[in-house]
Amino acid sequence: MTDLLRFDGRVAIVTGAGGGLGRAYALLLAARGASVVVNDLGGSMHGEGAATTAADRVVDEIRAAGGAAVADYHSVEDGARIVQSALDAFGRLDIVINNAGILRDVSFHKMSAEDWDKIYRVHLYGGYQVTRAAWPILREQGYGRIVMTSSAAGLYGNFGQANYSSAKLALLGLAQTLAVEGQKRNVLVNTIAPLAGSRLTETILPPELVAALRPEYVAPLVAYLCHESSGETGHTFEVGAGWVARVRWQRGRGAFFPLTGELTPEAIAARWAEIDNFDDPTYPTTPTDSFAPVVANLQGSATAAEPPPAKPTPRPAAPRLAADLGPRDAIGYEFPPVTTSYDEKAVSLYALAVGAAANALDPAELPFVYELSGDGFRALPTFAVTFPFALLWQITAVPGLRFNPALLLHGEQALQLRRPLPTKATVTHRAHIADIYDKGSAALVLLDVHSYDESGAELATNRSSLFIRGLGGFGGERGPSAAAFALPQRPPDATRAQTTTDNQALLYRLASGDGNPLHADPAFAAAGGFTRPILHGLCTFAFAGRAVLRDFAGNDPARIAGIKARFARHVFPGETIITEMWREQKEEDGVARVLFQSKVAERDEVVLSNGVVDLIG
Ligand code: NAI
Numbered sequence: 282m283t284d285l286l287r288f289d290g291r292v293a294i295v296t297g298a299g300g301g302l303g304r305a306y307a308l309l310l311a312a313r314g315a316s317v318v319v320n321d322l323g324g325s326m327h328g329e330g331a332a333t334t335a336a337d338r339v340v341d342e343i344r345a346a347g348g349a350a351v352a353d354y355h356s357v358e359d360g361a362r363i364v365q366s367a368l369d370a371f372g373r374l375d376i377v378i379n380n381a382g383i384l385r386d387v388s389f390h391k392m393s394a395e396d397w398d399k400i401y402r403v404h405l406y407g408g409y410q411v412t413r414a415a416w417p418i419l420r421e422q423g424y425g426r427i428v429m430t431s432s433a434a435g436l437y438g439n440f441g442q443a444n445y446s447s448a449k450l451a452l453l454g455l456a457q458t459l460a461v462e463g464q465k466r467n468v469l470v471n472t473i474a475p476l477a478g479s480r481l482t483e484t485i486l487p488p489e490l491v492a493a494l495r496p497e498y499v500a501p502l503v504a505y506l507c508h509e510s511s512g513e514t515g516h517t518f519e520v521g522a523g524w525v526a527r528v529r530w531q532r533g534r535g536a537f538f539p540l541t542g543e544l545t546p547e548a549i550a551a552r553w554a555e556i557d558n559f560d561d562p563t564y565p566t567t568p569t570d571s572f573a574p575v576v577a578n579l580q581g582s583a584t585a586a587e588p589p590p591a592k593p594t595p596r597p598a599a600p601r602l603a604a605d606l607g608p609r610d611a612i613g614y615e616f617p618p619v620t621t622s623y624d625e626k627a628v629s630l631y632a633l634a635v636g637a638a639a640n641a642l643d644p645a646e647l648p649f650v651y652e653l654s655g656d657g658f659r660a661l662p663t664f665a666v667t668f669p670f671a672l673l674w675q676i677t678a679v680p681g682l683r684f685n686p687a688l689l690l691h692g693e694q695a696l697q698l699r700r701p702l703p704t705k706a707t708v709t710h711r712a713h714i715a716d717i718y719d720k721g722s723a724a725l726v727l728l729d730v731h732s733y734d735e736s737g738a739e740l741a742t743n744r745s746s747l748f749i750r751g752l753g754g755f756g757g758e759r760g761p762s763a764a765a766f767a768l769p770q771r772p773p774d775a776t777r778a779q780t781t782t783d784n785q786a787l788l789y790r791l792a793s794g795d796g797n798p799l800h801a802d803p804a805f806a807a808a809g810g811f812t813r814p815i816l817h818g819l820c821t822f823a824f825a826g827r828a829v830l831r832d833f834a835g836n837d838p839a840r841i842a843g844i845k846a847r848f849a850r851h852v853f854p855g856e857t858i859i860t861e862m863w864r865e866q867k868e869e870d871g872v873a874r875v876l877f878q879s880k881v882a883e884r885d886e887v888v889l890s891n892g893v894v895d896l897i898g
Contacts, residue, residue, distance in 0.1 A: 300479065319352050533561075
C-alpha cells in the first residue's frame with residue numbers, strides 16, 4: 282500500500298481557491314499538512330468586481346480543521362504579490378496550482394475585444410504572472426511542483442469558447458516548455474483538463490450532474506502531481522468524477538514524398554488516405570520526435586526512385602494491433618522490394634567520391650573512373666554498399682520498430698559479392714530484418730539486403746548492423762559479444778595513407794544517394810555534437826576497401842569476395858586515413874583474408890576496426 286502522501290513543511294499557492302475546484306485543492310493539501318495561500322479575487326464568474334469573502338471563507342474552513350492558511354485577494358495578473366504573500370506568511374514556496382478562471386462565452390462572430398482580452402488576462406497572463414514570480418524560487422531551491430489548468434474546450438474546441446479554448450491550450454504550451462526547462466532543477470509541471478460541478482459549469486450542465494461532478498474527485502490527482510514522490514512532468518490529464526487518464530499526441534505514419542521532383546498539391550491529394558491514416562500510429566513527445574520523419578525523408582529521398590509504397594506489406598498473420606508490437610515482432614519482417622538502376626557515370630562518380638584517382642598522374646585507379654580506360658572499366662566492389670540506401674529509410678515504418686532516426690547508429694557493415702559488379706545494371710533489392718538483439722539500452726538490428734540483377738542472379742548481399750538507442754530492454758536475446766578481434770602482433774604487411782578532401786563528404790552524399798544532412802549541413806552536424814559535417818562511415822569503409830584492393834588484389838574487383846568492418850569513430854573531411862593491413866594464411870577453400878584497421882592520422886584514433894576482406898585466388 283502507498284504511504285499516506287503528506288505535505289508537511291510544504292507551502293502551496295492555489296489561485297482562485299475561494300470556490301469550486303481551487304477550494305477542494307486547498308482543503309486537501311491543508312488537511313495533509315501543507316501551508317496554503319488561498320488566493321481569490323472574489324469577482325463574478327465573468328470577471329467583474331472583487332471581494333474578500335470567498336478567500337476568507339476557505340481560510341476559515343482550513344483553520345477550523347486545524348490547518349494553516351492565509352488569504353490573498355490579488356488578481357492573478359499581479360502574480361508577484363501572491364508569491365510575496367506566501368513568502369511573508371510562510372517563508373517559502375513549493376507548489377503553485379494555477380486554477381483561477383472566468384468565462385465569457387459567446388460565439389466568435391459576436392465576441393468583443395473585451396471578451397477576448399479579459400479571458401487572456403486571467404487565464405494565460407495570470408498563469409504566466411504567478412508562475413514567473415514563483416519560478417526563480419523553485420529553481421533555486423531545486424524543488425517545485427506546478428499544475429496548469431487547461432480544459433477539454435482547449436484540447437478539442439467548443440462552440441462559443443474561442444477566447445477560452447485558445448487561452449486554455451496556450452497554458453498547455455506554457456506547461457510543456459516549463460516542464461522541459463524545469464526538469465533538471467526538479468521543478469515538475471503538469472496540466473489538467475478537469476470536469477467538475479462549479480459556478481462555471483452550473484449554467485451549462487444539468488443540476489444533478491453539477492452535484493455529481495464533485496471537485497473532490499479532481500483534487501486527489503492534483504495533490505498527487507504536487508507531491509514530492511511524483512516524478513511526473515510534461516504530462517496532461519483529463520480528470521473528473523472518479524476518472525483519471527493521461528492524454529497524449531498521436532500521429533499517423535504519414536506519406537513520404539520524394540524530394541527529387543516537384544511536390545504538387547495534386548500529389549498531396551492523391552495520397553490523402555495515407556496522410557489521414559492512423560492504423561499504425563506513433564506518439565511523439567519531443568520536437569526531435571516531431572522532426573524525425575522529416576529528417577528520415579531528407580536522408581532517404583535522394584535514392585527513392587519511386588514514391589515509397591503506401592504502407593509496407595506486413596508479414597502475414599500479424600494478429601495483434603500495430604501499437605502492441607515490439608522489436609521482437611519485427612524479426613523476419615520483409616521490406617517491399619525496391620528496384621534501382623545505375624550506369625557508368627554513377628559508378629565513376631562513386632569512385633571519385635571515395636577518393637579513387639585523386640592523383641591524376643597515377644593511372645592505377647583510372648579504370649574505376651574512366652569508362653574508356655584501356656585496362657577495362659570496372660566498378661569498385663564497395664559500390665554495392667550503396668544499394669541498401671534505396672530502402673534503408675523504410676526501417677522507421679517497420680511494425681514493432683518505433684524509433685527516432687536520430688538515435689540510429691551504424692555499427693558494422695558486411696558486404697558479400699557474388700561476382701564483380703556490372704558497370705551498368707538495373708538491380709532489385711530485397712531486404713528483411715534478419716535478427717534483433719537486446720543490448721540493454723539499445724536494440725541491435727541486423728538488416729540484410731540482397732540485390733539481384735535483371736536476370737534474377739544475386740549480385741551482392743549487405744548486412745548492416747544498426748544500433749537503435751532507447752529501443753533495448755524488450756527482453757530479447759543479447760546476441761554474440763561485440764569484442765574486437767586481436768590483430769597480428771607483427772607490423773602490418775602493408776600500410777596505405779589516403780588523404781580525404783575538404784569536400785569529400787559532399788561528394789559522397791551525391792554519389793552514394795544517402796542525403797543525410799549530417800554530412801553536409803554544419804548546423805545539423807552541430808546538433809549531433811560534431812564541430813563540422815563528418816564523412817559517411819561507408820565512405821571511410823570504401824577508402825579502406827580501395828587500399829586492400831590495390832595492395833592485395835591488384836585493383837581487380839573479381840578477387841574480392843567480401844568486405845566487412847566496424848565503425849569505431851568518425852572522420853572529418855580533409856583528414857588522412859591510414860589503413861594497416863595484414864594478410865592471413867590462405868585457407869583451404871581458396872579464400873585468403875586480409876585483416877585491416879583504419880586510423881585517422883591527425884587524431885591517432887581507430888575509425889574502422891575488425892576489418893576483414895575475403896580474397897579469391
Ligand atoms: P470557479 O468559478 O468555481 O472558480 C474559479 C475561481 O477563480 C473563482 O473563485 C474566482 O473568483 C477566481 N478568480 C477568477 N478570476 C480571478 C483572478 N483574476 N484572480 C484570482 N482569482 C480569480 O470555477 P471552477 O470550475 O472551479 O474552475 C477552476 C478552473 O478550472 C478554471 O481555470 C476553469 O477554467 C477550469 N476548468 C473547470 C472546468 C469545470 O468543469 N469546472 C472544466 C475545465 C476547466
